[in-house]
């Protein structure tokens with residue numbers, strides 16, 4: 001039943017009570033006047049009928065009053081209980097608790113309000129999920145290099161500075177910077193598209209031959225960088241030798257007949273109180289040493305045992 005119908009019902013009872021009350025008062029006045037003026041002529045029988053009429057009107061008024069109050073209280077309590085639950089659900093939604101339908105069956109306007117609220121809450125939850133998904137996607141795009149899908153330099157630098165804030169972790173990090181040899185010639189001799197395919201493949205080789213805990217990133221054009229966690233310089237040299245070989249031995253002809261790719265690498269690790277940014281610069285110095293010594297080789301900044309091949 002709609003709230004309007006319930007209100008009409010309550011008003012009907014109230015009017016019934018009012019009519020009864022008016023009838024009771026009128027009857028009382030008339031009866032008093034009659035008994036005053038015709039006291040001697042009124043028979044006992046008529047007087048008792050008048051008294052019974054007066055009592056029944058009084059009783060009717062009382063019953064109608066009680067019913068009106070009871071009905072008003074009942075309807076009010078039921079509607080306000082439903083509205084309280086709806087208000088609570090709206091407050092929960094304000095705190096971010098979306099998408100949970102309010103289980104409240106009501107055939108009146110409150111029911112219509114609840115189903116509109118449930119639809120709205122579900123829609124907001126879906127929109128929020130969509131926004132969160134695109135937000136995550138944007139965050140991922142912001143830290144990735146579009147060509148190789150490796151992390152980009154900005155993300156690498158941020159991660160490195162975070163690592164540097166924890167001295168015992170920073171002390172066990174080794175860093176490698178690698179640069180593809182004569183890459184300009186690849187672009188010039190074959191095409192930019194072949195150059196891009198080479199960059200993608202080199203990125204894949206580096207990522208698939210390192211641990212998930214290592215930070216692998218494209219540092220610039222044809223430059224790549226890796227921060228090896230929990231790795232001393234000797235281990236880093238061994239890993240880089242393996243990476244260098246994997247690149248040199250890859251079947252580049254499958255990309256372009258006549259294509260050959262090698263990479264020079266410089267490796268360094270933290271010494272004394274040096275920052276990790278300083279270690280990157282040290283690795284870069286070693287990279288240029290590798291280039292100047294003939295390319296396709298790994299040079300390290302510290303005395304370290306030669307790689308066993």
Ligand SMILES: Nc1nc2c(ncn2[C@@H]2O[C@H](COP(=O)(O)OP(=O)(O)OP(=O)(O)O)[C@@H](O)[C@H]2O)c(=O)[nH]1
Nearest residue numbers: 179180181182183184185187192193195196221222
């Ligand atoms: N295809 C392609 N080429 C790029 C990209 N970024 C940088 N390059 C090219 O990489 C080349 C780098 O050339 P150089 O810095 O001269 O180095 P190099 O030819 O590799 O010579 P060395 O490092 O001395 O062995 C330039 O020709 C850049 O245009 C890229 O995203 N795609």
